[in-house]
Structure formats: structure tokens, C-alpha cells
Amino acid sequence: MIVDLAQSVGTGETVAFWILAPLALGGAIGLVLARSAIHAALMLALTMMCLAVFYIMQSAPFLGFVQIMVYTGAIMMLFLFVLMLFGRDSKDSMFETLRGQRFFAICLGIGLAALLASGLAHAVTGLTIAAGPPTVEGAGGESNVAAIAENLFTTYIFPFEVMSGVLTVAAVGALMFAHVARKGEARNQRQASRERFAPGNYPGPLPGPGVFATSDSTATPALLPDGTVEQQSLSEYVPPRQLTAAEAAPKKTEGRDER
Amino acid sequence: MNDPVWLMLIKGVAVFVVLVLLVLFTIWYERRVVAVMQVRPGPNRNGPFGLLQSLADGLKLAFKEDLMPRTADKVLFIAAPLIAVTCAFTAFAVIPMGPEVSVFGQETALQLADFEVSVLVILACSALGVYGIVLAGWSSGSAYSLLGALRAAAQVISYEIALGLAVLAVFFQSQLMSTGAIVEAQAEGVPLQFGGFELTLPGWYFLILAPSFVIFVIAMIGETNRAPFDLPEAESELVAGFGTEYSSLKYASFFLAEYVNMVTMSALCVTLFLGGWAAPFPNSWWPGANEGWMPLVWFFGKVLAFLFLYVWLRGTLPRLRYDQFMRLGWKVLVPLSLVWIMVLAAINLGVVAEETSVRIAFIGGALIAIVALIFFWPSRKPYEPPTEPDTGLGGFPVPPLDLVVPPSPRGLTEIDHGGNGTAAVGAADDGTGGREREPFSGNQASPRGKEE
Known part of the structure; x- marks a missing residue:
């Protein structure tokens, strides 16, 4: 049945399929196996883009490009935005917190795969290849976009509106969680200036740390013209200590052997 | 759009070449135009009008260490x-x-x-x-x-x-x-x-x-x-x-x-x-254009x-600044676009509507929305000048408001001879009485001192 269907597609579509299907599958497997969160997200983006090209190949260009714009372009970009804040070297911990978690996960995974496969097998029996995409008379002639619009705003208007409502609630809820009320009144410019120049406060910026040829650490004190340490350049949070000779020695630059 | 393969190849290569040439041209164009705006010549050495400058820069960039x-x-x-x-x-x-x-x-x-x-x-x-x-x-x-x-x-x-x-x-x-x-x-x-006068x-x-x-x-x-x-x-x-x-x-x-x-x-x-x-x-000016x-x-x-x-x-x-940029995007451009899209939809519906009352309702509603947007657009509170001048705290180092600009050192001797200079300097001194008190000595702002 499926074999018959597969044989009736054109050469171009077949070639594209055999290039993109391994890519999509590889992306999906890579998503699970990748250790770094960013790599996993990129693998997901790859799978999404392959799916988008499949849509375009099957005469649904609008759906395909919207998939690229919305999912790959906007949603995955938001994912990346959050993941990038984690730091580059954060990797998945492979430590099991629940006993036997891996075993049950594999069992349930196989069960889910079996369910999906059987469902899919039921769904694809009796499929035929449509003559072309569904079209409706639109402004620019027969149009697939108009057909999507008609379906979306007549038959599926209720689920569509429910989805938009749910998404709006989710966005407002996220804002509520993230919102932090300001403590106290906002200081205006005059108050800030008064506080800055109040007696007992030094109005200028503190002197920066000392930058020498041997060290550019923020813990290095700045020196006054007479060679003594400028006390204000010392951070209150870095405890003073004596450096060992090895620490005080100039650091080597990478890639070149010194002498 | 059913071109033979060779034509598509030609077009693809042509698009690529046009884009690369435009990029080379744009870099030169940008540098020259910015130069003209800043009253300086800009790149003018390589090729006519310096046109080959971006090519030279590109080659140099390619040979740098990777x-x-x-x-x-x-x-x-x-x-x-x-x-x-x-x-x-x-x-x-x-x-x-x-x-x-x-x-x-x-x-x-x-x-x-x-x-x-x-x-x-x-x-x-x-x-x-x-x-x-x-x-x-x-x-x-x-x-x-x-x-x-x-x-x-x-x-x-x-x-x-x-x-x-x-x-x-x-x-x-x-x-x-x-x-x-x-x-x-x-x-x-x-x-x-407009009443018999037609304009396209x-x-x-x-x-x-x-x-x-x-x-x-x-x-x-x-x-x-x-x-x-x-x-x-x-x-x-x-x-x-x-x-x-x-x-x-x-x-x-x-x-x-x-x-x-x-x-x-x-x-x-x-x-x-x-x-x-x-x-x-x-089109009527030049039919073949x-x-x-x-x-x-x-x-x-x-x-x-x-x-x-x-x-x-x-x-x-x-x-x-970054926050200004985000505010412009989210609080100005997006709401404006949304309102404008609704207004546009209403006007388009009104134009095609059959009945006059529906037409008036849609178009009128759209116009009301525009007016309401202009009327209720949040505006900044205007600055109110203070009723009395800010005298500041004690020892507040504000320059006096009646500060006289000190005379130029070059003209000083001449003014001294004339006797006007002393008057000017004296006026300035009167205002800066607070300065002589030396309100801040250098020692108080040490890290330990701040905690006290």
C-alpha cells in the first residue's frame, strides 16, 4: 500500500526525501544524544527545517515558510536566548536521581514508539495521493493560502480562538511571575545628586585597579605617584593576601614558547 | 516561472554577481557619503574615485591570519x-x-x-x-x-x-x-x-x-x-x-x-x-519606460x-541605548502596527460594504480609532521650572547661577591695566564662597569608611 504510494511520487521529490529524511531523523536523534543544551536546540531546529521543506515539497509552501519563520526563527531563537544564559560549559548531568529511571524510561519509550507506529500504520492505510493542494478562489486566482484561511476562520475558528486565549494567558502569567515590584520610590535626579554630594561621600568615581605589564587583575591595587597603594582602588570584597613567587611571575601567552 | 535549467543557472549566477558587486560598491559608497557628510575626502586613491578601495580591503582581509x-x-x-x-x-x-x-x-x-x-x-x-x-x-x-x-x-x-x-x-x-x-x-x-478635478x-x-x-x-x-x-x-x-x-x-x-x-x-x-x-x-510621460x-x-x-x-x-x-531601543520596538512600533492593521481592515471592509450605514460605521469607527490614538498617546510630562532656585544642601558644590565667565588669560594683562578685570574677578569670587570651605577631604571615602 505505502510502497505503491511511494512509487508514484516524482523523481525530484524522492531525491529530496532521501536527502532530508536522514537529516531530520539525525536531528531528532542528535537532540536526545547531544550533551550541550545549545547543540540539542540546534538539532531540533534542523529537524524543524527539514519538516518545513517537506511541507513545501508537498505543495504547502505557506505552511512550510511559516514553520521556518515562527518555529525556527522565533521560538527556537527564544530557546537559544535562554540557553545561552546558562554558560557554555554547562553539560547535562548523567547522574541518576531516581533509582531505575533509565530502565523505566527505555521501557516506556519503546512502548510509546510502538503505540505511535501502530497508530501511524492505521492512519496511512487507504491513503491516496491528492491531485493537488486544496485551493479556494482568492484575490489572486486559485489560492492555497485562501483555502487555509477559510478553514482556519470558519471550521476551526473555535480551537483557533481557544489557542490564542491560552497563549495570551500563558504570556501574561509568565510576566506576572517575572515581574518584580520596585522597592520604595524612584529616586529622581535631584535626590540622586544630593546623595552623591552629601558630606561623607566621595562624589567622583573610585580609582580603577592598577594595570601593569605583569597583571591586569581587578585585585591589583592602583599606585599613587609616590608609589604607595591607593586605598580606594582596593575592592572591599577581595581579601588582601600575599602572592607567591609563582603567582606574581608574568604569565605566558598561549601558542608561543617563551625562549 | 518555467525557465529552462540553463536560464535559471544564468539568473542564479547573475544574482550572485550583482549582489557581490553591489556590496563592494556599497562599502565604498558608504565611506564616501559619510566622508562628504563629515567634510573630508574619504577613500579616493585606488581606482577612479577610489572605487576599487573595497576590493583592496577585501583582498587584504582574505590574507589575514585566521x-x-x-x-x-x-x-x-x-x-x-x-x-x-x-x-x-x-x-x-x-x-x-x-x-x-x-x-x-x-x-x-x-x-x-x-x-x-x-x-x-x-x-x-x-x-x-x-x-x-x-x-x-x-x-x-x-x-x-x-x-x-x-x-x-x-x-x-x-x-x-x-x-x-x-x-x-x-x-x-x-x-x-x-x-x-x-x-x-x-x-x-x-x-x-475633487469636484470635477481628477487626479490619479x-x-x-x-x-x-x-x-x-x-x-x-x-x-x-x-x-x-x-x-x-x-x-x-x-x-x-x-x-x-x-x-x-x-x-x-x-x-x-x-x-x-x-x-x-x-x-x-x-x-x-x-x-x-x-x-x-x-x-x-x-506611464504617459514615457510609454516605453x-x-x-x-x-x-x-x-x-x-x-x-x-x-x-x-x-x-x-x-x-x-x-x-538598549532600553530605548527595546521600548521603541515593543511599546511604539508593535502597538502602532496593531492599531493600524485594525484601522486598515475596517476601512477595507467599509469600502466594499453594500449598505451605506455599514460603510459609515466601519470607516467612521476607523477614523475615531485614529483620533483616539493621537489624542490618548501617552506623552511625557512637560518640564516645570522650579519656582525658586535650588540652594542645595550645605556645602553643595553647585556653581553660582550668576557666574561671570572668567576673562581670557591672553587678555588678562590688558584688562588689569584697564581696571575692569578686578571687578569681574571679584564678582565671581562672591558667588563661590562655598568652594573655599573645601567640603571634601580625600580621606573619607576609603572602603572601610563607607561602611561606617
């Missing part, structure tokens, strides 16, 4: 510039540059590809192109790069919404999503009648959809990371932002992608709002005008 930081993610570090360049070049494929012409006996439109939703290709490509910038920043393994990447991600998500809403207005008006068809739809004029306005959408045009232009500059919105690579804050760790050809790729994106966005704006390749004057190869002149003329706008903005406007 560095990769030790902490870089190798694969992504190399892939990022490739993604940026590929997406930038792909987007231009759907831009119509002219009407049907004959190439070696084959009738074809001056456009590489066109189909039902071709405008979305450009939006999708610009959305994917940002992956190049974001991944470049992340994979470099440096703080400045990462900050640039974060900014790029946030910036593109914000400004893509405004850009998409502006394009949506064009979709509304033309009911088309194909670049070629949108250009053709703008060819018809809009007849207007050009059908270009920048007139009918003026708010969308303005929003599109602002958002497209944000989308291409150009000044005053070039926060991902703000050199005064982030060294070179996402490109800090890049050198040689990889850096050149980002440069190329940025300029190709500028050209593509300009071309998209011309296509959507400025009639594409149509001549900028009524919109046929054959002539439209290429109009098209590239309009694109160059937009590139000039890019350069002009860069030459005049300072970079926005």
Missing part, C-alpha cells in the same frame, strides 16, 4: 559565518528586478524565483540569518561575543514582529503574497475626484499604507543591525560584539552578509512599497536611494 579561540566551539564557529552568508544571498532570489524580457530568445521575468508566498521567503531567510550571528557570538566563548549574540537574538525577535505587521498591511491591501504580483498590483493608479495618485503602497511604510523602514534597519540600531556589534560597548573573535575570511563573511542584507531589505522595501521596478513617473531592460535602472536607482538612507542615518544618528 584565528580561532581555544575556547571556541569549533564546528559552530566555522558554521556561523556560512549560515549568515547563505541566508543573506538566498533571500534575494525572490526579488523581482524587471518585467518579462527576452534572453537568447526565451521570454522570462527578471527574477530568479517567484511563487505564491515568495515574500515569506525573505522573512524566513532573515529569521534564519540571525542564527549565524547568534551562534557566532555563542561559539566564540568570549563574554563580549556572548553579549552581542544575546542582543542580536532579542533584537531580531522584537523587530521581526513590527516588520511582519508592516508587511501584513501590504498583504491586506493587495491580497497577494507573491513579490512579482505585488509589484504588478501597484502599477494601477488610485483615481481621486500612483498606486504605490507607501502612499496608501504610509504608517506601515514608516514602521517597515524603522524595523528593517533594526533587522539588519545597522546604526542607529547596531547594538549587537556596538563598538563602544562590546568591542565588535558577536564578531569580536573572528578574523580573516570568516569576519569578511559577516561583513558581506550584513551588506547583502542591507541590499535585500532595501529591495524588499522597494518591492513592497515603492512599486518595485516601475518607473517613478506616470516600463518595458524591456529599462526597469533595471529604476529598480537599482530606488535601491541605491535606500542604501543612501542607511548611510545617512549612520552618519547622523547616535546609537540608541
